[in-house]
Structures are given as C-alpha cells and as structure tokens.
Amino acid sequence: MAVENKIIIRKTxxxxxxxxxxxxxxxxxxxxxxxxxxxxxxxxxVELRVDQRLGVDPYNLSGYMLKAVGDAVKKEEIxxxxxxxxxxxxxxxRSPIDGTIEIFSKSSGKVLIRGDPxxxxxxxxxPGKVTELLPREGAVLECxxxxxxxxxxxxxxxxxFLENLVDAPDEVLTNGLIDKTHxxxxxxxxxxxxxxALRKAASVGAAAxxxxxxxxxxxxxxxxxxxxxxxxxxxxxxxxxxxxxGFGANPMNPEAFQLFKExxxxxxxxxxTTQIRARMLRPEVIIPF
Amino acid sequence: MVAxxxxxxxxxxxxxxxxxxxxxxxxxxxxRLIGTGEAETTLxxxxxxVTIGISRSVESLSGGRLLxxxxxxxxxxxxxxxxxxxxxMMVSGVTSMISGESAQRAALGAGAHLVGIFSKDDPxxxxxxxxxxxxxxxxxxxxxxxxxxxxxxxxxxxxxxxKNADIKPRFGASYKLPVIYAGNVEAREEVAEKLTxxxxxxxxxxVRPVIERENLGPAKEAIYDSYMEHVxxxxxxxxxxxxxxxxxxxxxxxxxxxxxxxxxxxxxxNLLAVNVGGSTTDIYSVYRGVxxxxxxxxxxxxxxxxxxxxxxxxxxxxxxxxEAIEERKIRNIIGNLMVQQLEKFSADERRIIGALAREAIRxxxxxxxxxxxxxxGINIRRTIADTFSQSLxxxxxxxxxxxxxxxxxxxFNGSLGDSTTLLLDSLEPLxxxxxxxxxxxxxxxxxxxxxEAPEAAFSILTGETLQRLGTCLTPYGKGEGEAIxxxxxxxDGNTIDKSINFGEIDxxxxxxxxxCKIEATSGKGLSLGKGKEKRLEATxxxxxxxxxxxxxxxxxxxxxxxxxxxxxxxALPPSGTETR
Numbered sequence: 001m002a003v004e005n006k007i008i009i010r011k012t013x014x015x016x017x018x019x020x021x022x023x024x025x026x027x028x029x030x031x032x033x034x035x036x037x038x039x040x041x042x043x044x045x046v047e048l049r050v051d052q053r054l055g056v057d058p059y060n061l062s063g064y065m066l067k068a069v070g071d072a073v074k075k076e077e078i079x080x081x082x083x084x085x086x087x088x089x090x091x092x093x094r095s096p097i098d099g100t101i102e103i104f105s106k107s108s109g110k111v112l113i114r115g116d117p118x119x120x121x122x123x124x125x126x127p128g129k130v131t132e133l134l135p136r137e138g139a140v141l142e143c144x145x146x147x148x149x150x151x152x153x154x155x156x157x158x159x160x161f162l163e164n165l166v167d168a169p170d171e172v173l174t175n176g177l178i179d180k181t182h183x184x185x186x187x188x189x190x191x192x193x194x195x196x197a198l199r200k201a202a203s204v205g206a207a208a209x210x211x212x213x214x215x216x217x218x219x220x221x222x223x224x225x226x227x228x229x230x231x232x233x234x235x236x237x238x239x240x241x242x243x244x245x246g247f248g249a250n251p252m253n254p255e256a257f258q259l260f261k262e263x264x265x266x267x268x269x270x271x272x273t274t275q276i277r278a279r280m281l282r283p284e285v286i287i288p289f
Numbered sequence: 290m291v292a293x294x295x296x297x298x299x300x301x302x303x304x305x306x307x308x309x310x311x312x313x314x315x316x317x318x319x320x321r322l323i324g325t326g327e328a329e330t331t332l333x334x335x336x337x338x339v340t341i342g343i344s345r346s347v348e349s350l351s352g353g354r355l356l357x358x359x360x361x362x363x364x365x366x367x368x369x370x371x372x373x374x375x376x377x378m379m380v381s382g383v384t385s386m387i388s389g390e391s392a393q394r395a396a397l398g399a400g401a402h403l404v405g406i407f408s409k410d411d412p413x414x415x416x417x418x419x420x421x422x423x424x425x426x427x428x429x430x431x432x433x434x435x436x437x438x439x440x441x442x443x444x445x446x447x448x449x450x451x452k453n454a455d456i457k458p459r460f461g462a463s464y465k466l467p468v469i470y471a472g473n474v475e476a477r478e479e480v481a482e483k484l485t486x487x488x489x490x491x492x493x494x495x496v497r498p499v500i501e502r503e504n505l506g507p508a509k510e511a512i513y514d515s516y517m518e519h520v521x522x523x524x525x526x527x528x529x530x531x532x533x534x535x536x537x538x539x540x541x542x543x544x545x546x547x548x549x550x551x552x553x554x555x556x557x558x559n560l561l562a563v564n565v566g567g568s569t570t571d572i573y574s575v576y577r578g579v580x581x582x583x584x585x586x587x588x589x590x591x592x593x594x595x596x597x598x599x600x601x602x603x604x605x606x607x608x609x610x611x612e613a614i615e616e617r618k619i620r621n622i623i624g625n626l627m628v629q630q631l632e633k634f635s636a637d638e639r640r641i642i643g644a645l646a647r648e649a650i651r652x653x654x655x656x657x658x659x660x661x662x663x664x665x666g667i668n669i670r671r672t673i674a675d676t677f678s679q680s681l682x683x684x685x686x687x688x689x690x691x692x693x694x695x696x697x698x699x700x701f702n703g704s705l706g707d708s709t710t711l712l713l714d715s716l717e718p719l720x721x722x723x724x725x726x727x728x729x730x731x732x733x734x735x736x737x738x739x740x741e742a743p744e745a746a747f748s749i750l751t752g753e754t755l756q757r758l759g760t761c762l763t764p765y766g767k768g769e770g771e772a773i774x775x776x777x778x779x780x781d782g783n784t785i786d787k788s789i790n791f792g793e794i795d796x797x798x799x800x801x802x803x804x805c806k807i808e809a810t811s812g813k814g815l816s817l818g819k820g821k822e823k824r825l826e827a828t829x830x831x832x833x834x835x836x837x838x839x840x841x842x843x844x845x846x847x848x849x850x851x852x853x854x855x856x857x858x859x860a861l862p863p864s865g866t867e868t869r
Contacts, residue, residue: 045416103416103453107446112416151628216595216620226599229587230627247624248617276592276628 001244002149002282003255009145009286010131013122014138016040023130023139031159031269031288033124036138042115046096051109053093054082058109065111071101073113080111125157126269127288145288148244148256150210153272153283154223155240156233159186160207162268162287164261166190170251173211175200182206186268186285188260192249195221202238208270210260210285212245212252219247230276232283240272242283263287297364298745299355300734301343302541303330303372308339310346311734312355312364313745320745322753325729326350331526332372338526339372340533360533367737368534371400371541372524376516377459379405379427381451383434383443386665388472391496392433394660395471395505397582399512400540401429402569407450409434409443415450422454428520430456430466430488431508432480435473437498444476448483455487460523465489467515471496471508489519503664513537536740542571542582544736545697548750549573550580551739553693555747560693561686561716563650565700567591570649572657576685581661588649590642590699594626601648608847609644609714611855639703643711643858646700650715658684688719688843689765689819695755697727705833706861709758713794713837714857717845719763720817721827724837728756757801759832762825763839764815767791772840773817775809789840791815792853794860797838799831807836815842834861 019038023029050065051058067079073095080093095113103112128143163185165177173189175196182204189197189211195218201209220226222237244252260268268285275281296315301308308330312323328345331338347356355364378401382388385408396403404425407418432451434444451468458466468488470480477492484490493507517537521527531538539547545564553560553575564571568589573582587596598606603616606623614637622641625631634642662684694712701708708726712718731754738746764773772791778784779799789795791812799805809825811817817825829836841857848854 043420045420047414047416103419105415105449107442107449108415110415112419152624213621215617216624217617219624220620226595227624228596228599230592230595243628246621246629248621 001151001253001256003253003259004147004149005255005259006144006146006289009126009128009143009147009288011124011126011141012134012138013124013141014134015120015122017120018136019120021133021136021138023133025130025133027130029124029128029130029141031124031127031267034121035124035141037119037121039117040120042099042118044097044099044115045102046099046113046115048079048093048096048111048113049109050080050093050111054080054091056082056109058105058107061109062106065104067101069101069104072099073101074098079113123157125159125271126286127267143288145286146259148210148259148285148287150242150244150283150285151246152230152232152274152276153240153242154219154232154235154237155208155272157269157271157273158207158240159267159269160184161265162186162188162260162263164188164264169212169254169257172249173197173209178204178206180204186210186270188257189252190257191251194218198222198237198239198241206239208240208242208268208272210242210244210268210270212243213248213250214241214243216247230274233271233273235272240270242270242272242285259287298367298738298741299347299361299364300367300737301346301369302544302733302737303339303343303368303370304541305372306330308342308346309730309734310343310350311731311749312350313738313749315745320742320748322731322749324350325731330372332524338529339370339524340526340529343368343530365535365741366533367536367741368530369539369541369544369733369737370521375542376401376512376520376540377404377428378402378431378512379407379422379425379429379456380431381407381433381447382472383409383440383447385410387500388433388435388497390660390665391503391505392431392471392508394503394581395433395496395508396431396512397584397660398505398543398546398580399509400542400544400546400582401512402584402586407447409447418450419454422451422456426457426459427466428459429512429515430468431512432468432470433472433496433508435476435495436500437474437495439473441473441476444472445479445483448480452483452487458519458523460520464519464523467491467519469493469508469511469515471511474498489515491515501664509543513539513543516540539737541733542584544733545571546573546580546582546736547739548732548736548746549695550575551743551746552750554578556693558692559687559690560695561691562695562697563653563716564697565590565646565649565653566698568593570653572653574657574661574686576661576687576690579661579685581657581685583653583657583660585649585653585656588652590645590649591626591630593649594623594645597645597649597652598623600652605648606641606644609647609854610640611851611858612640613851614641642700643703643707646711647715649700650711654686654716658686661685688717691718691722693723693725694718695725695727697730697732701726704863705756705758706863707858709761709834709837709861710794710858712758713761713763713839714845717763717843718761718839719765719843721825721829722761722763723830724758724761724832725755726758727754729754757830757832759796759834759837760829761837761839762807762809762817762829763841763843764811764817765843766815767842767846768812768814771812772815772842773809773811773838775807775838777836778806779803780805787838789838791840791842793840794857795838795840796834796861797836799835801831801833803831804828805831805836833864837861
C-alpha cells in the first residue's frame with residue numbers, strides 16, 4: 001500500500017486503436033470528458049464452410065465466390081453462388097452478419113467473416129488539463145492530487161464522491177451502514193468489508209468500495225469463482241473494489257484513511273485494475289484537488 | 290576488453306527481480322568459487338539497463354576489477370536470463386500427440402514458458418486458433434509437423450493459420466516474430482514462402498524425422514540463437530551485454546536443464562528435479578538418458594499461490610497442516626502471499642507455504658508424467674511378457690528407479706528437515722533415493738560453465754551448491770507393526786541395529802559423505818524392491834541429515850489425524866550433522 005500526497009498526476013489516455021482525438025491542447029477537462037473516439041476490431045468471427053453449402057470441391061470454390069477478401073458484406077447478402085442444371089438449381093451461401101470477408105481458404109473451402117468494427121471511446125477518468133496530444137490516439141492529462149495505491153482490486157475505472165462510513169481505520173464496514181443515498185458514491189470503509197456490505201453497496205448502486213481488507217472467501221463468493229491469478233479489472237460485480245492492505249481484517253493505513261476523511265464528499269477517481277505479476281499494476285484511488 | 294586465458298569466469302544469472310553473479314577461478318589447477326554477489330535486476334524505469342544490475346552484483350565480489358565500461362576485464366563473462374518471465378513460446382504440430390508433443394518437449398527443454406499449443410487436430414475452430422495466437426503475444430513460435438517425407442498439406446495448412454494470424458511479438462510490433470520451422474523437411478520451401486514476409490523464419494532439422502525417433506537438439510539450438518538474436522535484444526541493455534559475453538545468453542531454465550542432464554549422465558543414474566518458485570513449478574527428469582522438462586505456469590508460492598488453491602481446493606491444502614487453522618485464515622494467508630511480497634513469515638504462513646509447495650509439486654509431477662513418456666504414435670505389439678515388464682509403461686517417471694532427487698527454488702529455503710519432508714511427501718520416493726537441494730542457487734551458473742569448463746561446472750555443482758540431505762530408504766506397500774529392521778555397518782566398525790514401525794519417519798546418524806553397508810528387511814505387506822524383495826543389502830552414502838528411513842509405505846496415505854501430520858513434520862531434525 002502506498003500513499004502519494006499532493007503530487008502532479010499524469011495520465012496517458014489512449015485508444016486501443018487509431019481514431020479521432022476530441023480535445024485540444026491546454027483544454028480543461030472533466031473526469032467524464034470523452035478524449036478520443038474510434039472503432040476497434042470486432043472479436044466476432046464467423047466461419048462458413050462455403051464448399052459444403054455449395055456442394056463443390058474446395059479447390060474449385062474460387063469460381064463461385066462473389067466476394068473477395070477485404071470486401072464488406074451485409075447480413076443475408078449472398079457471398080457465393082452456384083447454378084447447375086442450366087440455371088434451374090441454385091445454391092447460395094449468405095453472410096450471417098454485417099462485416100468483412102477476412103479469410104478465404106482455397107484448401108479448406110472456409111470463409112471467415114469478421115463483424116463490423118465496434119465503436120470505442122476513452123474518457124478522461126480524472127479532471128484536469130490536456131498537456132499533450134497524441135495524434136489519432138488520445139492525450140496526456142495532468143492534475144494535482146493524491147493517489148492511494150492498494151493491494152488488489154476488482155472492476156475497472158469509475159468515479160464518485162467520497163463517503164466515509166466508519167470513524168476509525170480498524171472498524172468493520174457492515175451492510176447496516178449502507179443505504180440508497182450512497183448510490184454513485186465511493187464508499188470508504190475501515191479494516192474489512194463483510195460480504196453482505198459489498199453486496200448491499202452493489203445493490204444500492206455505489207460506484208466503488210475502498211477498504212483495508214476483505215476475506216478471500218467472501219471475495220470468492222462475490223465473484224462466484226476462485227480468483228486464481230492476480231490479474232483483474234474486467235470483473236462484473238456491480239462496483240469497483242479497492243482493497244488497500246490485503247486479505248482479512250487489516251486496519252487501513254492511517255495516512256490513507258486520514259486523506260479520505262479530509263476529502264469527504266470530494267471527487268475520487270477509482271480503478272480496481274490489478275496485474276500483480278505481469279506489470280505490477282496496483283489498484284488506485286486518485287483524489288484530485 | 291582485457292584478454293583472459295580461460296582461468297576465470299564471471300557467471301551471471303539475470304532473474305526477474307534479482308541478478309546473481311558468481312566468480313569462478315582456477316587456482317593450483319582446481320576451479321574454485323571465489324564468491325557470489327547479488328543485486329536487483331535493473332529492467333524497470335528509471336534504471337532501464339540490465340548491465341547496471343550486473344555491474345552492481347559484481348561490485349560485491351572480491352577479486353579485483355572484473356567489469357569495466359567496455360565489458361569484462363580478465364574474466365570470461367557467461368550469462369543466463371529469465372527476466373520478463375523468461376522465454377514465451379507457442380508451438381504447433383500436425384497432431385497434438387505426436388509432432389505437437391515433440392515440439393512441446395523441444396520448447397520446454399530449451400527453457401521456454403509455453404503460452405500456446407496448437408495442432409491441426411485441435412478441436413477449436415480455426416478462427417479461435419487465430420484469435421488466441423493474436424491475443425497471446427509470444428516471443429517465438431516453433432512450427433513442427435509431419436515426418437520427413439510424410440504429412441505435407443497439413444503442415445502448410447498450419448503455416449497458413451500462422452500466416453493469417455499475423456502474430457506480433459511480445460515486446461513490440463517493430464520487429465518480426467521469430468518462427469522456427471522444424472517439421473517435414475520437404476515442406477521447408479513452401480513454409481518459408483508463406484511465412485517469410487511476416488516473420489523472421491528459419492528452418493532446422495525435423496523434431497520428429499521418423500515416427501519412432503525424436504530429434505530435439507537442432508530445434509533447441511535454434512531457439513537459443515533466436516532468443517539471443519531476436520528476443521533479448523529488445524530488452525534494455527541486452528544489446529550491450531551481448532557484446533560482453535563469450536557465449537550465447539541462455540534462458541536460465543535451459544542452463545539448469547543442461548546441468549541436470551550432464552550430472553545424471555555422469556552419475557549414470559535416473560534423476561528427478563523440482564523447482565518451485567514464486568510463480569511457476571518446473572519439473573526436470575532424466576530417465577535412461579532421455580531429458581524432459583515440464584512447466585506448470587502460475588503455480589507457485591507467491592504470485593502463483595492463489596492459483597494452487599484454485600486448482601486443488603482448500604481440503605488438499607488443509608490436509609498437510611500439522612495443526613488445524615480456520616479456513617478463512619488459510620485463504621487470507623494464501624491471498625496475501627500473492628498480493629503482499631512478504632519477506633518474513635509467521636509459523637502459520639510457513640506451514641501453509643509448505644502445504645502449497647507439496648500440492649504444487651504433486652501437480653507438477655502429474656503433469657510431467659504426461660510429457661516424460663515414450664513417443665506416442667508408435668504401433669506396439671504387446672506380448673504376454675510385456676504384461677510383466679515396465680517397458681511399455683506410458684511414462685518414464687518411476688519413483689522406484691529414481692536414485693537422485695533434487696529440490697530447487699524458494700520452497701527449499703527452509704530448514705533441512707523441512708526440505709526433506711517436502712520431497713518425501715510430494716514425490717514419494719521409493720526404495721533407495723539420494724535427496725539433494727540446491728543450497729546456494731547456483732545450478733544455473735554451473736550449467737552455463739558446462740560448455741566452457743566442464744570441470745568448473747561440476748566443481749560448483751557438487752562442491753558448492755548441491756547439498757545431500759541424505760539417502761532415504763522407503764518400502765512399498767501397507768503394513769503394521771515393524772516395517773523395517775535395519776543393520777547399518779559404519780566404516781569405523783560400529784554397527785547400528787534399529788527397528789522402525791510402519792507410519793514413522795526416522796533418521797540414522799551417519800556423516801555427510803560417509804558410505805556404509807546396510808542390511809534391511811521389510812515387515813509384512815511391505816517390500817524393498819521391484820521384485821517384491823523383502824531383504825535389501827546395499828551401500829549407501831550419508832547426507833547432512835544422515836540415513837533417512839521413511840516407513841510410511843507407498844502410496845502414501847495422508848491421515849486425517851493432525852497428531853500424525855505433526856509427528857511427521859517434526860520427525861527430522863531441522864539442521865544437519867557434521868560433514869565427513
């Protein structure tokens with residue numbers, strides 16, 4: 001666990017592909033400002049045995065293809081056609097999706113169609129100023145603030161106003177402390193959050209829970225499976241969780257607890273993404289000033 | 290660079306977090322370890338240059354100035370590396386069980402971490418294979434398939450899939466991914482035609498030239514070369530380091546494998562070695578001259594701890610604990626082993642680490658059995674005689690014919706007694722077995738020395754790093770009452786007679802290196818040899834713990850009673866006796 005107090009925070013916000021950057025150099029942005037927008041490759045790839053549908057040998061299939069690699073196709077559009085018996089019998093192969101012909105294998109008679117690219121955008125995540133533009137990719141942002149880095153987290157980026165629900169770092173965050181008014185808030189607990197508290201926080205629509213510890217068994221219950229690897233960020237548990245110290249009941253680092261207390265009702269930008277081995281990426285809570 | 294005459298070697302292993310240097314020098318005709326030094330590996334900002342960490346690890350060594358601005362001075366520099374998690378490889382073959390398995394053996398044998406295995410008989414649709422290849426960015430690809438003059442079209446189809454995947458290397462898209470082709474020699478040209486535009490391709494001899502024989506050497510050498518030329522050069526400082534070293538930089542696991550293989554060959558004995566680290570469990574074996582390595586990625590004692598729990602379940606961890614610990618506490622400790630890089634451990638943490646290590650090794654050994662096997666795809670005619678023979682057993686792994694077992698890695702950093710029971714519990718050695726640990730962690734360094742100065746390699750291995758815990762005698766079967774009666778005749782003329790009951794572990798006090806004759810007889814239901822022999826006469830060598838008798842029988846039954854587990858855990862002394 002680490003606390004970096006009153007520092008200049010820089011964040012590089014980059015699309016996973018090339019696209020359009022929507023902000024200008026020097027522009028003041030909010031945490032939910034869209035920085036850049038683009039389209040990424042669609043993971044949906046449909047395989048068609050065109051040779052079988054047309055009843056031809058794969059090596060003779062080229063002559064029946066109406067579309068080539070790289071051609072765009074619409075759903076139900078004919079991509080290959082075979083007429084026989086002087087045009088009286090027709091067999092066709094249609095695209096099941098909107099997309100592009102990506103692969104045509106003359107040896108296997110297979111055609112692979114990839115779905116149309118998906119729109120993607122990257123938001124600022126922190127409020128601040130655009131200090132550098134990354135052409136076609138995004139921007140570098142800067143703000144003043146403090147960062148609390150935790151031990152492990154679940155879920156991705158979110159933000160909300162801080163709501164301290166316990167008075168001391170060694171107190172337990174229970175479900176009785178949470179209600180509907182915490183919708184969209186970043187709830188700060190003490191030494192440990194109970195499973196019921198985490199479930200209640202998710203059910204009232206809290207953006208995040210930041211707490212010193214959580215029982216590994218409760219985390220498994222919450223996820224529905226054993227975590228296994230220390231690589232997180234994609235979990236769908238209804239909120240983002242940042243565990244600052246570790247598993248079990250661990251009083252939150254007093255410096256971090258005090259920081260959250262001082263900034264009660266202030267904005268917190270939270271990211272549960274953790275990669276313990278691959279890149280040593282720890283979950284973080286940013287408090288911009 | 291100052292010239293050297295081969296009398297002094299600076300041997301450096303660059304790990305993920307630690308760089309370890311050893312200075313070996315010939316004095317009076319004998320190679321000696323002058324000293325070792327350690328420093329943090331410098332591959333993270335702001336110190337993005339591996340040579341900084343190397344220089345620091347060398348600074349603490351006595352022996353004068355060894356590294357200057359332009360490289361080594363008066364010493365030969367040898368280097369191995371496992372930074373960034375080591376060498377990430379994908380392999381493919383035409384069939385998963387034949388060429389695919391040979392490709393796996395070649396890659397693992399060369400010290401790689403397998404991140405993808407593909408074949409034409411893969412049940413996944415082609416597009417899934419392509420997706421997986423694209424998403425998992427490896428350092429290198431080994432394409433095998435077909436015997437020489439055999440399968441042709443399938444090899445080209447696999448090459449087409451690799452082409453269509455347009456796989457980018459792990460360290461960036463600015464260079465081509467190395468693809469080594471080690472399949473049907475007749476398809477070389479066509480494979481090169483398909484792949485050369487996108488990949489740095491090279492062809493070597495087939496890993497499976499005929500169905501009955503494997504030929505892994507050329508593929509392994511090509512992996513080493515490509516690792517140096519294409520992979521390491523993209524890590525900061527390695528280009529400079531490449532100009533300093535006197536032989537190619539090896540993957541650390543390859544250096545370990547080379548040393549273990551040569552040691553087993555020199556001892557003319559089968560060998561099994563386990564390396565349990567923070568995130569992986571490696572198993573190496575040499576049976577009847579055949580080397581194999583298997584790797585269980587993400588099973589370890591820190592980063593891999595929660596994955597051991599996930600794989601085996603809580604009950605299999607709990608069963609090894611000498612005292613009951615509440616389940617929530619066990620789970621939290623295991624979670625914290627992963628998320629907090631602890632430097633000191635409580636008693637409970639140590640016990641749980643011991644349990645995790647036992648399960649990681651057991652899983653590793655099970656996995657190893659599949660890979661260390663006779664070649665699949667060969668048509669075997671069974672005869673009545675085969676029913677009574679081991680020759681057609683599906684795996685080489687045979688604990689009744691494994692006279693040498695070596696433990697390596699963080700799991701063996703505890704007391705000598707704990708290291709010994711860890712090997713006994715997890716691998717269940719049978720009959721007579723010598724147990725060792727890699728005390729100084731210098732097996733990779735010894736392996737690097739093999740090519741330049743084999744005597745130096747063996748001097749470091751046997752004189753500096755391998756510590757013989759003891760020879761262990763274990764009967765097969767289940768019994769009750771007296772399990773073993775043993776008479777031990779020491780060289781000083783003293784004789785020890787002892788009876789050990791079933792279910793007990795005991796130790797007889799002989800010195801490390803002392804050879805003694807033993808006469809042992811086994812109790813009812815137990816045997817001391819493959820022919821169900823009840824009597825054994827042998828000459829054994831003592832280790833730091835003496836001669837160990839494990840009378841718990843085999844297969845080992847793990848009792849529910851915590852008292853018994855506690856007795857087992859405390860049966861051996863934590864430290865050893867004097868060395869002869």
